[in-house]
Amino acid sequence: DQQVKQNSPSLSVQEGRISILNCDYTNSMFDYFLWYKKYPAEGPTFLISISSIKDKNEDGRFTVFLNKSAKHLSLHIVPSQPGDSAVYFCAAYSGAGSYQLTFGKGTKLSVIP
C-alpha cells in the first residue's frame, strides 16, 4: 500500500509558465516532507523541504505548499525552465529520529522551450 502517491506520471509545461506537481499521503504520522529532483543517469538530488508545522516554504523559483487536513502537498516552479525537465520525487519522514524516507513513484516534468 503506497503511503506517498504521485498520481501524475508525467507533466508537460511551456517554458516560462508555472509547473505544479502534486503529492498525496496517507500516513498521518508523516511530519516532514521533501522534494527530490532526478536527472537521467544521476541520483536524486534534494530540492526543497517543508515541516508539518508550516504550510509554505519558498526557495527561489520553487515553492512547496502543505495542506495537512487534505494530506496533500504541491511543488510550484515559477517560471519553468527547460533545465527543470527531470523526474520529481515526493518523500516523507515520520517523526524525530526517523530514518525511513518514504518515496512516491515520481512525476516526469518536461518543460517545452
Added chain:
Amino acid sequence: DAMVIQNPRYQVTQFGKPVTLSCSQTLNHNVMYWYQQKSSQAPKLLFHYYDKDFNNEADTPDNFQSRRPNTSFCFLDIRSPGLGDAAMYLCATSRDFVGEGEQFFGPGTRLTVL
C-alpha cells in the same frame, strides 16, 4: 567536492552469479542506506547502517546482504541474483537520524541480470 560515489555505474551479471555493488562517501556521515528502484517505481529501502549497526527492512529478501567495513564504504551483496533483481540500486547517506533534512544520493548502479 564531498559526495557519494557508486561503482560500477552499470553491472551485468548472470542469473545466480553473486554480485557486489559498492558505495563510498566523503561526507563522513553516520548513516548509509541502500535503496532498490525498479522502473517507474518509488525507491524502496533495503537496509541501512547507523555507524556499524545494521538494520534490515522486514521485507528485504535474504538474498540481499550488506557490509560496512568503515565509515566511508558500504557494499551491497546479492548472493544469487534473479531476473526480478534487475533494478537501479541507490546508495544514500545522512548525517544522523533526525527525521528531517536530506539524504544525499549517489548516481546509482544499474544492475542487469541475464
